[in-house]
Amino acid sequence: MSSVELRKVDKHYAGYHALRAIDLTIEKGEFVVMVGPSGCGKSTLLKTIAGLETINSGQVVINGRDVTKEEPGDRGIAMVFQSYALYPHMTVAENMGFGLRMAKRPKAEIDAAVKRAAQILRLEEQLDKRPKQLSGGQRQRVAIGRAITRSPEVFLFDEPLSNLDAALRTQMRVELSSLHAQLGSTMIYVTHDQVEAMTMADRIVVLNKGQIEQVGSPLELYANPANIFVAGFLGAPRMNFVEMKVETAEATGVKLATAGMPTLAMNGIDGTKLSIGDTVTVGIRPEHLHVVESAGAGLTCFPGQVRLVEHLGRETVLYLDASPLQTTNSDSGTGNFTIQLNKISPASVGSRLSIGFEIGNAYVFGPDGRTLTPKKPVVLT
Structure with a gap:
């Protein structure tokens, strides 16, 4: 009962x-x-x-x-x-x-x-x-x-x-x-x-x-x-959100584009629920972003300039301006990105960095705000 x-x-x-x-x-x-x-x-x-x-x-x-x-x-x-x-x-x-x-x-x-x-x-x-x-x-x-x-x-x-x-x-x-x-x-x-x-x-x-x-x-x-x-x-710092347009939509996946970031080919998403030209939102958690020294295989990269650095001892939180990306992290709609690094970072305010993420860590939310990404496994390590 x-x-x-x-x-x-x-x-x-x-x-x-x-x-x-x-x-x-x-x-x-x-x-x-x-x-x-x-x-x-x-x-x-x-x-x-x-x-x-x-x-x-x-x-x-x-x-x-x-x-x-x-x-x-x-x-x-x-x-x-x-x-x-x-x-x-x-x-x-x-x-x-x-x-x-x-x-x-x-x-x-x-x-x-x-x-x-x-x-x-x-x-x-x-x-x-x-x-x-x-x-x-x-x-x-x-x-x-x-x-x-x-x-x-x-x-x-x-x-x-x-x-x-x-x-x-x-x-x-x-x-x-x-x-x-x-x-x-x-x-x-x-x-x-x-x-x-x-x-x-x-x-x-x-x-x-x-x-x-x-x-x-x-x-x-x-x-x-x-x-x-x-x-x-859920998540602190909160997830980063970027508005993107649907370029192609198929039953097995979609391609998404926006200024300032390479086209994303998102497999496993049912594109039949979308139309070409629809605006969707891509979410990336701060801990899934990396500072990239050189272009790495399997990473989607984009540039950004450091606005603020928070040194928290065992981790560093970076706040970046990644314009012209249209993020929804703030009312201004500017390219504000938050990155959480599990180490002390030498980055300083004004530094220009290349930021990368694995496409498998990204989430896609439809025009109605519902998650389109297939379920991710919950792994305890």
Whole structure:
């Protein structure tokens, strides 16, 4: 039996359509992360599962039970918010046991639940302290502990790490993943941070404008995005996009052309879906671009001038002007390209470089934005 199921869920705010016919099944024990830009509906969808938002149509089913009309406290869920929402006058133990006290559970049961949660979250020595005496990471662990003590069927997390600094976010990502492995509970997690999504999720749900664009494992979505939106959203730095024209279109492949780059012969693409003269988009991830010293076999090359260099220690990120290429990486439509090199590069601002890529690493998106490239294998090396 699935743990959470959403069936044709629709949500309106006056004239604004926040969720559009959402269909989603989450299996027991899964860690599912919902991502998308601001306003895409991810937090609204989480609150819909929690019962904090009333839907206009559709069903919310938890462990086979239709909870669409049930109150949040009756749904068997526990939610951890972006703000810690701890009571400052209560100790850590009192904060963690608050939900059980409100449910009038026996003191022995509350103490046992708090002790167990404290052991899981390594908070045993903090139980007598008050929130102001804790670090940000410890406060967030207390908020998670308050959820654990309730033994919910489903954990819901609404951007719980966004208030933490970079080092604490990394630490808490590891701790939440370990917590999921230890508890084996169903967890649904909302974030705008794709690193959190890629590192923590069993499956990622990518949302845009109130609808689901794609659902799949992190590596599957990264290797085989369903459309140009998913391709551009997952990956940092983001994928480079170049507009090209269809020169020939056959069932076995297409040829694409644009000023500033050699003609691309893309095999394996069904050209019967295209017409000569159509504008398509070619995507190339920054890590698939190379600085080419001399023309190499199997590489498609084009020139560019360095605009900015970011030395990040183990890697270098170059930002190039590759005009007259018409990229869609910025509103200006100029030839801005991003390259990610897994080494220290001597390139400097103003340098002119030759950039190359293997044509098998390129993606083609049709005029409607859908991926035309055949599926690429997901390889773990």
